[in-house]
Amino acid sequence: MDIDKKIHKIESKIKEPSFLENKGLSNEVGYYIFDYDPKYELKVRDEVSRLKNKYSLESNYSFSIIEFDLYEILIEILKDKGYLEKVFKFEEKKGIEFTTKAIINLLKLNSDKNLIVNYILERTPNNCVVFVTGVGKAYPILRSHNVLNNLHQKLDKVPVVLFFPGKYSGTDLVLFNTVEGSNYYRAFPLIS
Template structure:
């Protein structure tokens, strides 16, 4: 049986609950994860997407007001910056409608999680001063299908496992004792099996 995505929660209630978990000492000091990587999924229904940006901003603002150092990484903005650095992005956008789909393989290579994107995320976190106490990753859905959420998390783990990392995910993190765990983008597209993370909203709310 899969776990629910807390469909009964409004966007504000969902992020209020996330705030309560993320500000706790147990969360910040990664207690109770039994040696697992401190990666967490903050899922939300795709229908809530228009409100999520404001809720993330409110969440991060509240945490910072509590004196908690947060490193927020907008994955879509980071990818655009990396594409812009190639000097080819404007040309690709201008010709997008005329280009064959396989032309975008090169676009995806520029933000390959293993080679480029995850190391870049890590460098952003390490460069922030004061040192962050937690990391929040947003807008992963905008990178689909060039980059999948589970690939970012898998390639990030060897580089960044000493801080809690929260992925704001437009979909469900389904966990089942018989079928394992998987990320389901927009509640419909199976991103892939991924079992190393915890459902953030279930912490303290079984």
């Protein structure tokens, strides 16, 4: 499907009553993935920004859109904990792979105490649609399937849309159309 047509369908989809009632197929919790060719990143960002502004908390709509940029959350948490500058120095001495593992451990990304997931949970009001962005910017530290799996276990009061720069087959996530990820079966394509 043409990217402009696909982007144009986002707004009508998120306004559907079944979507807002947080029901996916078979009445499961509504987790969705909007996948797109990474070359359209800026177009997708523009549409996310437009929708977020239109459906803000201050708007007169029955719901609002709350965006969580994974990269921005990662940086904010590292700053708040006083680790951001240390991470830069650590990377110079130990390299990116070692630093990535250290950040994953620091942020408890592979546990129930995942700081990214808790950040999102603490800031998600009722009557909203959660947009998760920044997947490509946060790679390789954050893996989208990991965030979704942990979030899916804890957040079931509102629909969640992950904006994914790559391909989602309905079972597999392929970041940037080249980086094979783990299977993720609980989300539905936002636009088919």
